[in-house]
Amino acid sequence: MPVRPILRWPDPRLATPAAPVGTPDAAIRALADDLLDTMRAAPGVGITGPHVGAILRVVVLELPGDAAPTVYCDPRVVWASDETARFTEGSVSMPGVGDEVERPASVRVAYVDLDGRAREETAEGFRAACLQHEIDQLDGIFWLRRLGRVRRERAVKRWEKARRG
Template sequence: MAILPIIEIPDPRLRQISKPVEMFDAELQTLIDDMFETMYDAPGIGLAAIQVGVPLRLLVIDLQESAEGSDEPGPKNPRVFINPEFSDPSDDLNIYTEGCLSIPDQYADVERPATVRAKWLDRDGKAHDELIDGLLATCLQHEMDHLEGIVFTDHLSRMKRDMLLKKLEKQRKQKRAA
């Protein structure tokens, strides 16, 4: 397994629409394993293939929820979503403070449907159809946006987006100067 470089905004590849996965081969399995290792190293709870420069409809998620009253990450529950689709978004909305490995150390409140029906293939090509809610629904929608060339800042007002991107640029300048 390998830790892959995560591409960051404003890299134009993040605006690409990803293509469906057609081959379930050893190369795909290696990419999935590398994506998990990259996500855990970052650290994050979700990663789309395009974020590591691969324009395929593939994403990995592990919410790593902590046990109640503990700050330690919980048991790993890695989930692979290949060619995911969702439908039936609820009218109920959740607001969650989102971040993104492609927009490091920047966070903003994003409103999304509280539940969605998702269909996807797992790493073995087995089909799944599930009603998803909570943080998993938010994370899945965030990562699926990447497959369509959308980043979470696209859900913000122009003023909030501009402020966030200015903070990111200031942070990058400080890192370069250090």
């Protein structure tokens, strides 16, 4: 499985809503394998099709402590808690830059697995933040948009400095 080139922010494809997958086929399974290898090489804990220019609703997550990576096709949040939590977020498309983002502390996500089975997963804490972050990316919402203006401008300046250096 090849490691694919990762789009760098502000590539406009990162702001493009991704197309639904429908029933996963061999091409989607191959994309998921490539995403996993690309994410591990980056390194990161989550990646989407749009991060590599495949504007499809596919997410791969592999968090510390997971027994195996999870692939989510066409994921969507179907419930979110009123309680919120803050976690530091970043992106494989903007390596080295991160900031705290506040999101619902718990979510339930509906998705299709690689075998075409409908699934639901309830997640809390860091896993919930990661799922919301990646689903945002599928919707064309880069994580910077979740920051206030001042913090967003600081993050962009850090990114510009890192790219020049």
